[in-house]
Amino acid sequence: MSIDAVYQNIQEDLDKVETEIQAVVEVDFPFQAELLRYCLQEGGKRIRPILTLLAGKLFDYDPAAILPMAAAIELMHTATLVHDDAIDHSSVRRGRTTVNILWGEEIAILLGDYLFARAGEFATDTGNLHVVRLFTQTLRTISGGEINQAHNAFNLNQTRQQYIDRIAGKTASLFILSTESGAILGRAGQEDVEALREYGYHLGIAFQIVDDILDFTSTEEEMGKPIGADLAQGTLTLPAMLILERHPEDNPVKRIFESGGGQDDIQQAIELVRSSTIVQECYAIASEYASQACRHLEGLSDRVGRQRLVEIADYVVARKK
Amino acid sequence: MSIDAVYQNIQEDLDKVETEIQAVVEVDFPFQAELLRYCLQEGGKRIRPILTLLAGKLFDYDPAAILPMAAAIELMHTATLVHDDAIDHSSVRRGRTTVNILWGEEIAILLGDYLFARAGEFATDTGNLHVVRLFTQTLRTISGGEINQAHNAFNLNQTRQQYIDRIAGKTASLFILSTESGAILGRAGQEDVEALREYGYHLGIAFQIVDDILDFTSTEEEMGKPIGADLAQGTLTLPAMLILERHPEDNPVKRIFESGGGQDDIQQAIELVRSSTIVQECYAIASEYASQACRHLEGLSDRVGRQRLVEIADYVVARKK
Numbered sequence: 001m002s003i004d005a006v007y008q009n010i011q012e013d014l015d016k017v018e019t020e021i022q023a024v025v026e027v028d029f030p031f032q033a034e035l036l037r038y039c040l041q042e043g044g045k046r047i048r049p050i051l052t053l054l055a056g057k058l059f060d061y062d063p064a065a066i067l068p069m070a071a072a073i074e075l076m077h078t079a080t081l082v083h084d085d086a087i088d089h090s091s092v093r094r095g096r097t098t099v100n101i102l103w104g105e106e107i108a109i110l111l112g113d114y115l116f117a118r119a120g121e122f123a124t125d126t127g128n129l130h131v132v133r134l135f136t137q138t139l140r141t142i143s144g145g146e147i148n149q150a151h152n153a154f155n156l157n158q159t160r161q162q163y164i165d166r167i168a169g170k171t172a173s174l175f176i177l178s179t180e181s182g183a184i185l186g187r188a189g190q191e192d193v194e195a196l197r198e199y200g201y202h203l204g205i206a207f208q209i210v211d212d213i214l215d216f217t218s219t220e221e222e223m224g225k226p227i228g229a230d231l232a233q234g235t236l237t238l239p240a241m242l243i244l245e246r247h248p249e250d251n252p253v254k255r256i257f258e259s260g261g262g263q264d265d266i267q268q269a270i271e272l273v274r275s276s277t278i279v280q281e282c283y284a285i286a287s288e289y290a291s292q293a294c295r296h297l298e299g300l301s302d303r304v305g306r307q308r309l310v311e312i313a314d315y316v317v318a319r320k321k
Numbered sequence: 322m323s324i325d326a327v328y329q330n331i332q333e334d335l336d337k338v339e340t341e342i343q344a345v346v347e348v349d350f351p352f353q354a355e356l357l358r359y360c361l362q363e364g365g366k367r368i369r370p371i372l373t374l375l376a377g378k379l380f381d382y383d384p385a386a387i388l389p390m391a392a393a394i395e396l397m398h399t400a401t402l403v404h405d406d407a408i409d410h411s412s413v414r415r416g417r418t419t420v421n422i423l424w425g426e427e428i429a430i431l432l433g434d435y436l437f438a439r440a441g442e443f444a445t446d447t448g449n450l451h452v453v454r455l456f457t458q459t460l461r462t463i464s465g466g467e468i469n470q471a472h473n474a475f476n477l478n479q480t481r482q483q484y485i486d487r488i489a490g491k492t493a494s495l496f497i498l499s500t501e502s503g504a505i506l507g508r509a510g511q512e513d514v515e516a517l518r519e520y521g522y523h524l525g526i527a528f529q530i531v532d533d534i535l536d537f538t539s540t541e542e543e544m545g546k547p548i549g550a551d552l553a554q555g556t557l558t559l560p561a562m563l564i565l566e567r568h569p570e571d572n573p574v575k576r577i578f579e580s581g582g583g584q585d586d587i588q589q590a591i592e593l594v595r596s597s598t599i600v601q602e603c604y605a606i607a608s609e610y611a612s613q614a615c616r617h618l619e620g621l622s623d624r625v626g627r628q629r630l631v632e633i634a635d636y637v638v639a640r641k642k
Contacts, residue, residue, distance in 0.1 A: 031472045032465055083434060087427040106408040106471055109430055113404060113464035116437060120457035129450050136441035143434035144353055150427055151352045 007308070010053040013063060013070075017049050018042070020071040024118050035103065035111050039082055043094045043224075047207075048178040049074045051312065055182025055196050058305040065185040068125035072135060073178050075122060079115035080142055080174075082108050087150070088233050095224035131181045138177040145169020154234035154257045156244065163238060164205060171211075172204025179203075195296045199309060202293035207316045209286040212237035214321070216273040222321045228266040231256050238285065242278045243269060283317065290317050328629070331374040334384060334391075338370050339363070341392040345439050356424065356432050360403055364415045364545075368528075369499040370395045372633065376503025376517050379626040386447040386506040393443035393456060394499050400436035401463055401495075403429050408471070409554050416545035452502045459498040466490020475555035475578045477565065484559060485526060492532075493525025500524075516617045520630060523614035528637045530607040533558035535642070537594040543642045549587040552577050559606065563599045564590060604638065611638050 007014065025036045049070035056066040084090070085098040086108035092098065100108040116139065123135040149166055152158060179200035183193045214223060215230045216239050230237050231253065240253045252265040252272065273279060290313040297306045328335060346357045370391035377387040405411070406419040407429035413419065421429040437460065444456040470487055473479060500521035504514045535544060536551045537560050551558050552574065561574045573586040573593065594600060611634040618627045 027465070029465070029469060032468055035468070083430050087430055105426065107468065109404050109408055109433075110464050110468045110471065112430075113433075113437070114461060114468065116434070117457050117461035117464060120441060121454065121461065124450055124454040124457060127450065129445060129448065129453070132450070132453055133442065133445040136438050136445060140435060140438035140442065143431050143438060144348070144350065147353055147356070147428065147431045147435065148350060150431065 007050050007054065009308075010050065010057065013053050013067060014046065014050065016063075016067050017053070017070045017074070018046075020067060020122070021074060024075070032114075035099065035107065036114075038096075038102070039078060039099055039111065039115070041096075043096075044074070044078070046074060047312070047316075048077055048174060051175065051178040051200070051203075051309075052182040054305065054308050054312065055179040056186045057182075057308075058196075058300060058302045059183060059186025059188040059192070061186055065126040065128060066182060068122045069131060069181050069185060070178075072119045072122035072125075073174065073181070075115050075119035076135070076139065077174060079112045079119060080146075082115065083112040084146070086112070087146075088229070090225065090229070092220070092225050126181075126185060128185060131184055134177055134181060134184075138173050141169050141173040145173070149235060152236070155236065156254065156257050158236050158241070160238070160241060163236065163241060167205060167208040167212075168201065171208040172201050175204030175207065176200035192300060195299055198296035199293045202289045202296065203313055203316060206286045206289035206293065206313070209238055209282060209289065210317060210319065213239055213279060213282045213286070215239075216270050217279055218321065224321070228270055231261075231266050231269055238282050239273045239278050240269065242281060243272055246276070246278070247272070287317050290314070328371050328375065330629075331371065331378065334374050334388060335367065335371065337384075338374070338388055338391045338395070339367075341388060341443070342395060345396070353435075356420065356428065357435075359417075359423070360399060360420055360432065360436070362417075364417075365395070365399070367395060368633070368637075369398055369495060372496065372499040372521070372524075372630075373503040375626065375629050375633065376500040377507045378503075378629075379517075379621060379623045380504060380507025380509040380513070382507055386449060387503060389443045389446035390452060390502050390506060391499075393440045393446075394495065394502070396436050396440035396443060397456070397460065398495060400433045400440060401467075403436065404433040405467070407433070408467075409550070411546065411550070413541070413546050416542075447502075447506060449506060452505055455498055455502060455505075459494050462490050462494040466494070470556060473557070476557065477575065477578050479557050479562070481559070481562060484557065484562060488526060488529040488533075489522065492529040493522050496525030496528065497521035513621060516620055519617035520614045523610045523617065524634055524637060527607045527610035527614065527634070530559055530603060530610065531638060531640065534560055534600060534603045534607070536560075537591050538600055539642065545642070549591055552582075552587050552590055559603050560594045560599050561590065563602060564593055567597070567599070568593070608638050611635070 021040055025033055025040060027033050052070040052073055053066060081093060082099050085093055086100040086105045090098050091101045099111055123132045145166055149170060176197050179196040180193060183196040212230065215227060218227060220226050231240060234257060243251050243253045252261065252269040255261045256265050293313050294310045297309055300306045342361055346354055346361060348354050373391040373394055374387060402414060403420050406414055407421040407426045411419050412422045420432055444453045466487055470491060497518050500517040501514060504517040533551065536548060539548060541547050552561060555578060564572050564574045573582065573590040576582045577586045614634050615631045618630055621627045
């Protein structure tokens with residue numbers, strides 16, 4: 001399933017968002033331009049700006065505010081990826097060598113800061129202080145969530161609720177910003193803004209659960225980054241939690257978390273997930289979140305626009321990368 | 322010389338800013354609270370928020386906007402220090418072990434991001450989109466300046482103008498934000514805003530030149546961080562440039578930049594600066610910037626308030642840490 005069909009009527013505006021993002025590369029310093037060009041290359045799914053545009057289209061659509069907000073959100077996302085890769089010492093992202101490997105972690109830190117700044121500037125281009133405030137709060141939530149994740153690395157004693165709270169912070173928060181800001185900038189009523197918030201939250205949770213599944217079931221070629229990375233970094237995701245529940249005595253997740261483990265253990269964990277019903281169980285949970293996301297849209301008057309958001313939810317669960 | 326006498330009439334508001342900053346520590350997650358408490362401990366000079374308050378007092382002083390802006394600026398400064406220490410692998414700051422050493426570079430990256438976010442939230446508390454925009458642009462300027470500095474590490478071929486441009490980006494920009502935002506939030510006229518901008522720029526340049534001198538002439542005890550750190554990191558500062566100019570054939574700076582050098586070379590460079598007129602020459606340049614800063618204040622009607630900013634300029638040049 002492709003996302004292409006979903007956003008036909010926003011293609012033109014999405015191109016404009018892309019143009020705004022690419023304009024970030026135009027700076028006086030050649031080295032800065034090289035870094036920006038590299039990390040802003042197309043290749044991402046751009047799902048967050050798509051959500052902002054679609055949410056905006058449900059209401060009083062104002063491109064002068066919506067387009068910079070969509071650019072702000074995509075740049076914030078890119079900034080977090082640059083920092084995440086530096087933190088995880090990752091070497092491949094979207095099929096390309098990471099900034100931290102090519103130019104060092106020092107440059108990755110500064111480039112991420114630079115992108116946060118540019119993202120913030122785009123947010124102020126909306127002229128709407130309310131969404132700028134949500135933007136800064138979201139960055140706080142994301143980095144707080146990442147701090148909690150780092151603090152809980154290689155900790156086996158985490159509940160499913162803690163897992164959901166963690167991915168809510170690090171992932172769903174930006175989905176919430178994407179949909180909520182679209183609604184606010186479209187001058188939606190309080191009830192509709194709340195509906196879009198809830199949609200964004202549940203969609204974001206579904207998105208991250210699928211990401212966590214794909215880290216076991218996909219291939220490096222498809223994902224553009226190594227498989228099994230979460231385990232290697234000591235991040236306890238839903239599929240790994242199910243391994244722990246089903247094999248309480250001894251299992252590869254326990255070995256990796258308790259004594260570092262090795263590539264063999266990661267491979268064994270991947271096999272355990274793939275050869276069991278863990279994949280289906282995780283997808284069922286992700287689908288339930290996606291369904292809940294869509295249920296929150298039921299009160300919206302724009303049926304066609306609503307349908308597009310439902311299709312995005314379908315895509316989020318069905319996607320293979 | 323102490324800064325204490327300078328800001329007697331802002332002490333109460335400065336305490337309120339401190340209270341706002343300390344409230345950042347109150348979060349639900351004990352680990353986050355521990356990190357925040359550690360890096361927000363008092364001990365900084367708080368010169369930037371002082372500038373914002375003093376600039377604001379020159380005009381239509383509105384504490385509801387000025388106080389959060391002062392907090393925003395101090396938090397942005399703290400965030401940049403946390404990231405700088407991670408980038409430089411520094412182990413001591415303000416006499417205390419750095420975040421990157423205590424909790425790792427990963428946590429330092431995330432904590433800096435968190436602080437940028439909180440700083441941005443404080444900026445939005447002003448209710449003034451114009452200063453929020455300046456805030457984001459300043460963060461861009463700082464991180465761009467730091468990228469340029471990293472790119473030019475161990476590069477001997479830098480002009481004095483490039484040095485000034487570099488410290489304008491990484492240091493003076495935040496001084497400009499401090500004074501300009503105070504003026505804007507005080508609803509100063511365009512000419513007065515421009516005067517405060519110019520004051521901030523020249524003061525910031527003087528401040529950084531003195532910082533660069535102290536890296537040669539002070540002690541680790543006084544500075545709360547190692548001496549000679551700029552040379553070790555390959556950052557070409559004004560005193561090092563004067564060594565290069567005066568000893569074009571062979572000198573310790575050249576050795577450090579061309580082949581890494583060692584502690585001996587750093588010690589020799591420190592001695593060369595201390596035993597020559599390089600210190601005086603650098604102070605003369607810093608003083609000239611401080612004087613220029615003050616000259617830009619001459620058109621301001623509030624003579625008493627203006628005098629306080631002159632005293633700050635005196636302090637910036639005379640300070641020993």
